[in-house]
Amino acid sequence: MGEPLSSFGRLLLARKAMSVAPQPGKHASEKSGDVLPQGNGDIAVGAPEPGSASARPKSEGLEAAPRLWTQTRSLISNSIDKLLDAIRSEYAQDSSEVIAEIENGLSKLRDVTARFDHTLAEAIQNAHNSTDEAQRKAELAKAEAIVTEHIKFVQSEPMIEHIDANPFGVQTNLKKLLTASLTHMAKVIR
Numbered sequence: 001m002g003e004p005l006s007s008f009g010r011l012l013l014a015r016k017a018m019s020v021a022p023q024p025g026k027h028a029s030e031k032s033g034d035v036l037p038q039g040n041g042d043i044a045v046g047a048p049e050p051g052s053a054s055a056r057p058k059s060e061g062l063e064a065a066p067r068l069w070t071q072t073r074s075l076i077s078n079s080i081d082k083l084l085d086a087i088r089s090e091y092a093q094d095s096s097e098v099i100a101e102i103e104n105g106l107s108k109l110r111d112v113t114a115r116f117d118h119t120l121a122e123a124i125q126n127a128h129n130s131t132d133e134a135q136r137k138a139e140l141a142k143a144e145a146i147v148t149e150h151i152k153f154v155q156s157e158p159m160i161e162h163i164d165a166n167p168f169g170v171q172t173n174l175k176k177l178l179t180a181s182l183t184h185m186a187k188v189i190r
Helices: 003-013 065-090 096-114 119-129 133-156 158-164 174-189
Strands: 035-037 042-044
Touching: 065 096, 065 119, 065 174, 096 158, 119 133, 119 174, 133 174, 158 174
Parallel strands: none
Antiparallel strands: 035 042
């Protein structure tokens, strides 16, 4: 996907989240703190204002985390779609048997990325919304288990490196993007 993917990783160096909307009269990139560059404009992410109804102890980054995970998933999906299009284009003139074999192989790309579903965002959102401390801790533990599982998968799945090293001119940066995003999620839920 090019620059938006590689620049997305910069988000994950964030130490504290910022509010989604830019301050009046300022572009999001002019705010103090960290900004998520998307290539098509900057999106600041983060915590509620101190003293607001949604500002609860230990939940500053929880509010933005589900949205960030959804953005990560969207970037992955768009990147894989571009790679699939490039592969199909490359082999469009081949026989139907070759195309069928290629399509079978392409489904494996989707299988790898399908595991990064919405459950992490849901667990973090549930933790953020919970008014019961025991329920909140249970949702955070669930989110932490999901993050741990995802990190292990990213580190051990060879297909991710194959996708990133594709010879079709599509820059995916999946390993970098997922590692950075999941590292950020781990910091937010702890």
